Amino acid sequence: TILLLDFGSQTSHLILRCLRSLNVFCEMLPCTTKAADLTWSPKGIIFSGGPASVKDATAPHVDPAFLELGVPILGICYGCQEIAWRINAENVAPGEEKEYGHTDLNIFQADGPEHVNQLFAGLGESMHVYMSHFDKLVRLPQDFVTIANTKSSEFAGIAHRTKPIYGIQFHPEVSHTPRGVDLLKNFAVTICKARQHWKMSDFVEQAITRIRNIVGDKAQVIGAVSGGVDSTVVARLFTLAIGDRFHAVLVDNGVMRLNECQEVQNMLQEHLGINLTIIDGAKLFLDRLKGVTEPETKRKIIGGTFIDLFEEEAIKIEKAAENTPNAGKVEYFAQGTLYPDVIESLSFNQFSATIKTHHNVGGLPARMMNGQGLKLIEPLRELFKDEVRAFGKQLGIPENLNMRHPFPGPGIAIRIIGEVTPERVAIVRKADHIFISMIREAGIYNEMAQAYAGLDTNRAVGVQGDARVYGYIIILRAVTSVNFMTAEPYAFDFELLKHISRRIVNEVDGVSRVTYDITSKPPGTIELE
Numbered sequence: 001t002i003l004l005l006d007f008g009s010q011t012s013h014l015i016l017r018c019l020r021s022l023n024v025f026c027e028m029l030p031c032t033t034k035a036a037d038l039t040w041s042p043k044g045i046i047f048s049g050g051p052a053s054v055k056d057a058t059a060p061h062v063d064p065a066f067l068e069l070g071v072p073i074l075g076i077c078y079g080c081q082e083i084a085w086r087i088n089a090e091n092v093a094p095g096e097e098k099e100y101g102h103t104d105l106n107i108f109q110a111d112g113p114e115h116v117n118q119l120f121a122g123l124g125e126s127m128h129v130y131m132s133h134f135d136k137l138v139r140l141p142q143d144f145v146t147i148a149n150t151k152s153s154e155f156a157g158i159a160h161r162t163k164p165i166y167g168i169q170f171h172p173e174v175s176h177t178p179r180g181v182d183l184l185k186n187f188a189v190t191i192c193k194a195r196q197h198w199k200m201s202d203f204v205e206q207a208i209t210r211i212r213n214i215v216g217d218k219a220q221v222i223g224a225v226s227g228g229v230d231s232t233v234v235a236r237l238f239t240l241a242i243g244d245r246f247h248a249v250l251v252d253n254g255v256m257r258l259n260e261c262q263e264v265q266n267m268l269q270e271h272l273g274i275n276l277t278i279i280d281g282a283k284l285f286l287d288r289l290k291g292v293t294e295p296e297t298k299r300k301i302i303g304g305t306f307i308d309l310f311e312e313e314a315i316k317i318e319k320a321a322e323n324t325p326n327a328g329k330v331e332y333f334a335q336g337t338l339y340p341d342v343i344e345s346l347s348f349n350q351f352s353a354t355i356k357t358h359h360n361v362g363g364l365p366a367r368m369m370n371g372q373g374l375k376l377i378e379p380l381r382e383l384f385k386d387e388v389r390a391f392g393k394q395l396g397i398p399e400n401l402n403m404r405h406p407f408p409g410p411g412i413a414i415r416i417i418g419e420v421t422p423e424r425v426a427i428v429r430k431a432d433h434i435f436i437s438m439i440r441e442a443g444i445y446n447e448m449a450q451a452y453a454g455l456d457t458n459r460a461v462g463v464q465g466d467a468r469v470y471g472y473i474i475i476l477r478a479v480t481s482v483n484f485m486t487a488e489p490y491a492f493d494f495e496l497l498k499h500i501s502r503r504i505v506n507e508v509d510g511v512s513r514v515t516y517d518i519t520s521k522p523p524g525t526i527e528l529e
């Protein structure tokens with residue numbers, strides 16, 4: 001196992017992900033961890049990047065005992081500065097300007113023992129790298145040699161003359177450093193001799209053991225499910241770990257897709273054996289949405305109503321639990337937060353900067369969480385979407401659920417521009433069902449990150465048969481995207497698009513036209529509201 005000491009960079013988890021892709025297991029701990037508290041011996045240690053400046057009085061620093069363990073060490077960006085600063089604070093100084101983005105790195109063959117040139121072995125004489133730093137090394141630390149530089153960083157790569165200690169100024173973990181994984185492989189596999197035997201199935205076992213250890217043999221856990229892959233993976237995992245002491249709750253908010261509630265019930269309850277309760281809130285949600293047109297107000301109403309119903313159900317489950325002899329109180333709330341949600345939302349530790357808040361993180365309000373003594377468990381917090389899908393496969397979740405496009409919590413409500421009414425929801429459901437079925441039949445579903453039919457509540461004129469119709473405008477949207485932060489419209493085959501349009505106008509009453517949204521994100525967003 002490799003130990004990653006995290007100084008709070010936005011990309012620390014990408015280091016874990018790169019190593020997992022090499023089947024090397026890596027554990028991430030906060031940079032404040034003490035070497036004496038480790039119960040295992042790492043094969044090597046990585047110091048991550050971080051937003052602080054090593055020269056600040058409040059800057060985080062590693063326990064120097066880690067440097068004395070005698071195992072290989074790689075410092076990345078802040079981690080590299082930390083190594084240099086420990087030797088002499090004057091080795092690090094603020095750069096003249098922030099160096100940010102792509103640059104070319106020159107790689108040297110340095111004189112010295114074999115280990116000195118192992119970090120860049122096989123990477124040639126230069127490579128593209130991604131930099132993001134302000135401070136930099138201005139002097140070569142004592143007993144180190146330079147192994148790489150760039151136009152503006154004279155010491156972009158350094159290696160200790162006698163010990164396997166390395167520092168690099170750039171970030172090998174990001175996709176903008178195309179051969180970064182090879183460098184991490186050199187470090188972990190060649191230099192640290194870490195074994196490449198980690199598998200996703202090990203992660204399943206570890207996650208189940210971790211849940212059992214935390215929850216114990218009496219406490220109960222509650223979690224919301226939506227039919228999406230993340231919440232289904234969480235529900236299945238908890239069911240495997242603690243059986244019916246896990247309670248999945250599905251709230252029908254009236255703005256889910258056609259037949260969705262029924263399908264989720266079939267899959268979760270019958271196929272995956274999950275202890276599921278369905279709350280029918282459709283009427284309440286739609287009543288509360290009456291007359292509301294403002295998107296954020298819609299979100300707040302849906303979020304608030306969800307919490308009201310969920311809280312009521314939690315209390316019922318709690319009461320029922322009191323009467324079961326072998327089960328204890330509901331003590332935990334399980335949530336399928338993924339790593340990208342975490343980085344977008346909140347500082348996952350004290351050293352990381354906040355970027356933006358996210359609807360899925362934070363979950364239940366304080367009155368439910370701490371007020372009722374519920375503690376949060378997020379077993380997918382370290383994973384990325386593709387890893388959750390691999391995880392889902394291990395857990396026996398069928399392919400078509402595993403590969404499902406994400407569906408937003410406020411559902412169809414943010415796909416209807418303007419007021420949500422039962423009639424409009426029914427129209428969108430039908431149109432969306434035709435659109436998605438035809439995409440699936442064409443075998444292109446997995447080529448898109450998300451696809452849906454929405455509705456413009458303005459009406460347009462059309463002719464159907466000999467009659468004039470005055471109906472709604474359906475907006476089709478299908479995008480490709482890697483991380484949902486940016487997206488491109490899917491390049492549809494035009495004949496297929498026309499066929500989809502024909503079927504929607506013919507089969508869905510109240511629709512006069514179909515349009516295809518070709519806006520990228522930015523400047524558009526994926527949802528209509």
Ligand code: XMP
Binds near residue numbers: 528
């Ligand atoms: P946008 O529309 O912001 O969407 O480009 C990016 C991704 O986030 C999803 N999304 C939401 N998910 N609650 C959710 O659970 C929301 O309020 C919400 N708004 C957008 C959207 O479906 C896409 O995957």
